[in-house]
Amino acid sequence: MSHYTSHADLGGLPGFGVVAPAPEGGLFHADWERKALALTLAMGATGSWNIDQSRAARETLPDYLKLSYYQVWLAAIEKLLQERSLATAGEIRSGVLQQPPLPVARVLQAQAVSAALLKGSPVLRTPAQPARFSLGQHVRTRSAPAGHHTRLPGYARGKQGVIERIHGVHVFADSQAQGLGEDPQWLYGVVMEEAQLWPERVSGSGAQGLKVSIDAWEPYLEAA
């Protein structure tokens, strides 16, 4: 279980240098990047995998940090296609069909794109039970690694915070990523103080007047 490694959990890691601002526009550096985006959205629309499985495929690429953003997306589609036998490595390399297709749930047609994008994929679900935590309540996040795709960042594990928002019951990323269905759970906005998150920085160079909010599903939390 615990051998799952995400290479995308970057919050608080040192050594990546300064941010390079850029003007609005200029979102693509090459034509293939546009195509990588569109292929990702079009294949996502087939329902062959969900968004959390897609994120898991990306963050577990061993060379994640060496690849550009759209190289990551492209490598993830190729991986997902092969895992599901939707295409073989040889087909992906050659571009030539060698095996008959497998059925997919749907194919996104050009005339349906606008409506599909405007609709999106809402993840809010009807509660099956009341929320366990209430506004203002002190909580602590899970400290153990998940052992699978999760949306609790490493820097926020085993930390105290306060429930600041209750977003409703949302599809649970951890379960969806493992193919266990939607497993909807209460989702909370949890705010954490910088002394809680970065005690060594605060006692060293000083506090910045910082608070960090994360969105955390109920299974990430216990009462503090």
Add this chain to the structure above:
Amino acid sequence: MPDHDHDHHHSELSEMDLRVRALQSVLTQKGYIDPAALDVLIDTYQTQVGPRNGARVVARSWVDPQFRDWLLRDATQAIASLGYSGRQGEHMVALENTAERHNLVVCTLCSCYPWPVLGLPPVWYKSAPYRSRAVKDPRGVLADFGVHLPETTEIRVWDSTAEVRYLVIPQRPAGTGHLSEDELAALVTRDAMIGTRLAKDPAVEEAA
């Protein structure tokens, strides 16, 4: 835009061009995708959905107190009333900057971003420097954008760890009471709606 899609020739096709071309070809042959849908998807995010949408939301909130209240109470519905909704903006929260609190949005785990109002994220938003530092050294990140806030201002960073997407409502610059809603929208940059900059100050723009 530093794009190069009109000047490529077959001899100049990169390894990545060839790889994507092969993938598109096999997925089309398999019948998993409609190649015409790819063009519509690209056109949507290249020419239709972008940060001018969000700027109109912000400008409306500056001139219409009722809309502002609605936006802060139920951003998804308020934003949808202006025609912006859907993919990667299904569940919106608006964050109002004040003299006491400056909001900054990040996704440390990937690149979650409110597409219907801001379009696709810029490269720096998806980059390791931004994702690693925003939650630990946001004042350093703001300095990279030339922004320096008073020490007394709380910096609130929102890490987009679920499917809730955040839009920052920057502070309206002083002395803009005479401007129209469209003129106000022109002051609202993409970066101001992420929280890495402030809205443009027309007084400063003129002096510069």
